[in-house]
Amino acid sequence: MKKMERKSYVTGACICLVIVLILSAFATPVYAVPSKSNIIGKIPSSLEDTKPSADPNVPGTDMATSKLSTPTRSIDPEITETGLISLSIDGLGTFTSAGTIQVEKPAGATVRSAYMAAADVWGSCGGPLPDGAVKINGNNVNWDSHDPVNANSAWSDVTAIVAPIVDAAPAGIVDLEIIETINLDGSILAVIFDDPNQATENTIVLLFGAQDVAGDTFAIGLAEPIDTSDPNLVLDMSLGISFGYQSSSYYGQHSEVDVNGVRLTSSAGGQDDGSANNGALLTVGGVGDSNANPPDPYANGDSTSPRYDDELYNLIPFVSDGDTNIFVDTINPSNDDNIFFASLFLASTTAVVGEGILLTPTSATNPVGSEHTVTATVQDDLGNPIVDREVTFTIVSGPHDGQTDTDTTDVNGEATFTYTGTLPGTDVIEASFVNSQEVTITSNQVTKEWKVIVGEANLCPDEYRWSAYHVPSYEWDPFPALFRSWTDVHFVNWGPGNAYGVTATITDSPANVGIVDGEVTLGDIPASGSAWSSDFFVLAVDMTYVPLPPPEEGILWMVEYYDADGVYHVIENVPEFCAPS
Structure with a gap:
């Protein structure tokens, strides 16, 4: 988990606190601001004027015009989690101060953590949101x-409120009652589940802050190059936006989003999770939404708006095999929509967003007594490697708990930590560095399982034959200078352990023998068992070579297999014929 501390703003907070104190005297919350019907289409006039004028009949625009702040940085990662996890997101913009946020709970899942982000009506609160501005099932947030940029937005860890309610509920949709005690455009709830239904290690990143309406960027760094053929690959992004209004005939308020320089959407925003009133203008991609991207990425909307774009996106069409970075650019032409939340759900990959640190591999298993190396990659806001930065590695739990070391990043932004496993069990490892804001940033956690190997396989070739899978099995081409053969090999497992998924590759041969195709597959070979290869290897022998190599100079094999615990083994320099060892 990664958490970034932000500067605390107190100027103007007293205004909202007074409102909360007044409201506490009422059983049913009411807003201590002018009736929303009287302020549709404009921001409270107390705000200073530097924004362009807008249509007084259109929500989400400023008739009186208001002060437009410029963010010093884009939305930042607040939370990064990895593991067998899933994500539920929903939002609420309500004109009546009360409503429901839904949580989609998978079967057998439990809440790992839950977070809320909320925004007022483009600064109408006059300062930071007070505690208790939102209640979840009667509990103050x-x-x-x-x-404070654009709207006054706020972030909270609400795990202690949400987990007991959701964990006790059956799988499916869980309704949570939301009460607003001050004038807000709405709130967003993100719930991360430990989910036994997940087949891969996933990464979830939650971001909070404010994208600059004039244009902003955040970068996603990936642990491994993209493989678009991976059937488990998921790259989903959700955006949370306040103070954006759209209708079937009005598309003036929208944000444009590019991914890796290609347009994703020109219609982000609207009130999908609220209604067409200031104080209810909220949308976020989540429960009930599809990750199908807008059909026309350059359209600002159509008769289905605001549902033309539901702010949940699939990023796979925008990446290529081998990519290790994804760049997301946003701009808001109307200068008055607030992108204050984003999430990334990445399956079958691990990632870091913005200035941060990524630790790989995410998991590994090795026998006790061997070495293990983890690599930390540190990047800046734009995804560039940070060079010459000290990284601290710590084993936070497991049989080697407490071990720590430091390394300095190289030209690729990488630092490494290597240690030897001396005890069985599973270590949890993390890395950290101090970012440009002098804040300590912690990486994702990775695991290392150490196992005691009771018995290993002992795999030896003992017989060869002309291939049963290729006709002809040999040829002269041309005679008598070059002899080419297709050959099967037979391996025996002399060891006490079973070998699974056995493959063998010729790694060396006499000087006059060319390896055309040296890899064969043998499958599973139990202890004391044997197997013929299910395919052949191909050699080309130069019969004109002088002098011919001596007969005892044969080929060498590299044998790879997995044991019963799933530990990967490599046996190198296995001779052409060998006996039990």
């Missing part, structure tokens, strides 16, 4: 951090 107390804010952990604030962002």
Whole structure:
């Protein structure tokens, strides 16, 4: 988990606190601001004027015009989690101060953590949101951090409120009652589940802050190059936007999003999770939404707006095999929509967003007594490697708990930590560095399982034959200078352990023998068992070579297999014929 501390803003907070104190006297919350019907289409006039004028009949625009702040940085990662996890997101913009946020709970899943982000009506609160501005099932939400840019937005870890409710509920949709005690455009709830239904290690990143309406970027760094053929690959992005209004005939308020320089959408925004009123203008991609991207990435909407774009996107069409970075650019032409939340759900890969640190591999298993190396990659806001930065590695739990070391990043932004496993069990490892804001950033956690190997396979070739899978099995081409053969090999497992998924590759041969295709597959070979290869290897022998190599100079094999615990083994320099060892 990665958490970034933000500067705490207190100027103007008293205004909202007074409102909360007044409201506490009422059983049913009411807003201590002018009736929303009287302020549709404009921001409270107390705000200063530097924004362009807007249509007084259109929500989400500023008739009186208001002060437009410029963010010093884009939305930042607040939370990064990895593991067998899934994500539920929903939002609520309500004109009546009360409503429901839904959580989609997978079967057998439990809440790992839950977070809320909320935004007022483009600064109408006058300062940071007070604790208790939102209630979940009657429980006050107390804010952990604030962002005063565009709207007054706030962030909170609400795990203690949400987990007991959701964990006790059956699988499916769980309704949570939301009460707003001040004038908000809405709130977003993100719930991360430990989910036994997941088949791969996933990464979830939650971001909070404010994208600059004039144009902003955040970068996603990937642990491994993209493989678009991976059937488990998922690259989903959700955006949370306040103070954006769209209708079937009005598309003036939208944000444009490019991914790796290619347009994803020109219609992000609207009130999908609210209604067409200031104080209810909220949308976020999540429960009930599809990750199908807008059909026309350059359209600002159509008669289905605001549902033309539901702010949940599939990024796979925008990446290529081998990519290790994804760049997301946003701009808001109307200068008054607030992108204050984003999430990334990445299956079959691990990632870091913005200035951060990524630790790989995410998991590994090795026998006790061997070495293991983890690599930390450190990047800046734009995804560039950070060079010459000290990284601290720590084993936070497991049989080697407490071991720590430091290394300095190289030209690729990489630092490494190598240690030897002396005890069986599973270590949890993390890395950290100090970022440009003098904040310590912690990586994703990775695991290393150490196992005691009771018995290993002892695999030896003992017989060869002309191939049963290729006709002809040999040829002269041309005679008598070059002899080519297709040959099967037979291996015996003399060891006490079973060998699974056995493959063998010729790694060396006499000087006059060319390896055309040296790899064969043998499958599973039990202890004391044997197997013929299910395919052949191909050699080309130069009969004109002088002098011919001596007869005892044969080929060498590299044999690879997995044992019963799933530990990967490599046996090198196995001779052409060998006996039990």
